[in-house]
Amino acid sequence: MPVPDVFELARNGERRALGRLLTLVERGGVNGDKVAEISHPIAGSSHVVGLTGAPGAGKSTITGRLAAAAGLASESGVGVVAIDPSSPITGGAILGDRIRMDEVIDREGTFVRSMATRGSSGGLALAVPGAIRVLDAVGYDPVIIETVGVGQVEVDIAGTADTTIVVVTPGWGDAVQANKAGLLEVADIFVVNKAERPGASDARRDLELMLDLGAHPDPNKPTWRAPILMTTATDGSGIDELWDQVVAHRSWLTETGELLGRRQNRDRFEMLGRVDELLGGLGRKRAESEQGLALLADVQSRKLSPTAAAAELLADLLES
Amino acid sequence: MSTESTTTDVAAQPDGEPLRVILAKLGLDGHDRGLKVVARMLRDAGVEVIYLGIRQTTATIINAAEQEDADAIGLSMHNAGHLTLAPRMVEAVKEAGLDIPVIVGGIIPDDDVIELQNKGIAAVLGPGASTDDVVAAVRTSISN
Ligand SMILES: Nc1nc2c(ncn2[C@@H]2O[C@H](COP(=O)(O)OP(=O)(O)O)[C@@H](O)[C@H]2O)c(=O)[nH]1
Ligand SMILES: [Mg+2]
16 A cells, blocks of 8 residues: 555544554654655644653653543643663564553554664664654644653753653752753753652652752743643642643744744754664675775775765765 | 665564573462572573563563563463463463464473473473583474
């Protein structure tokens, strides 16, 4: 079946077709490009919510609850993409987010897709922007993305989502870690999950303190101070308040024009990323050609510098 | 350019793409140790395991299989229910219009193995199955 037909089925609510589209996005290539080509013009209206935080913080449980709360407020169904790391050695993965969500979500109204990072260095699978685009295009709103919280990822997700939620838990260190990882800048909403545990209010105070210290409001720009919410995701307490804040943030984004700015930035980054990818692919292909191998031999015999060789390989592109 | 000439088969499983396999336990019985062992085996063989864990129903598994575009369903069975539950899963897969194999792992008597195979179970793996056995069963079931 051609991609446009699969897409039509997915738009008509056929889940299996949507599942297949997401597979095509993950695989990339001709079919993946086709999916992007069809979905891009009609995407862009869904609210993209990102969740990040350390493993075990409760992100999947919160995502499931949040999807349920969002589902009550939305008629379009909630899309979820949950990302777990691939093993760098075997490429395999155990995708265990769904198990937490299935316990709490409304199955009819929610579409959950698990994704492995598949060799992308951050915790965001390369296919994530494409997956968001498809879910958006077939009508899911909001789209919630759960990412593995390691290193750079928190910042990556902030470049991908309209609203970024950072999840921490009680106990010494989380808030400090959050600060170090540069989360204060990227978080639109903080959640202290497992709030029934001792130390929850300390975690909250730590975050507040750091927000105070880090705040340098630019009087010429609209500012949003990230609220701190307390949740116990396992029993659902605090989730309605969290959803209210997500909605409030969305309104703020729209009213201030920030939403447009963030999305334009996102499009720019994605296009530049694709440029890198295409040029890199072309360059590597040329490097294998007769001319490329001759240039390599010159570099190895020290007749030519690596830079000069690379420039010659791409001379036709670099001229203008 | 026509769609046909620029589009490769959307149903094909290209070489080098990781398999996506759902692992679950049907029914009410309780522990997931065996299932976790199999999950790690498959991961170490390069498979993307969608881990659903215990106390699943045919409906939750079908729902996951559709959304995850799974290549196979792996069921762990450790009670006497395998003769009813596993064929029911095969039926549910057919009813949903899915074309993916159902593989069963567990302590299954030989006679029952034959009956399960007759009822459409693609492969049955005993507790002594090695990683290679498990992976080979998944791969041959999918390509059949
Ligand atoms: N005590 C407690 N446990 C929680 C809470 N939220 C999640 N958990 C548990 O924490 C563990 C990890 O949760 P999960 O959602 O998978 O975390 P993730 O790795 O961040 O996605 C699970 O056993 C959850 O049941 C909570 O609010 N309180
Ligand atoms: Mg998780």
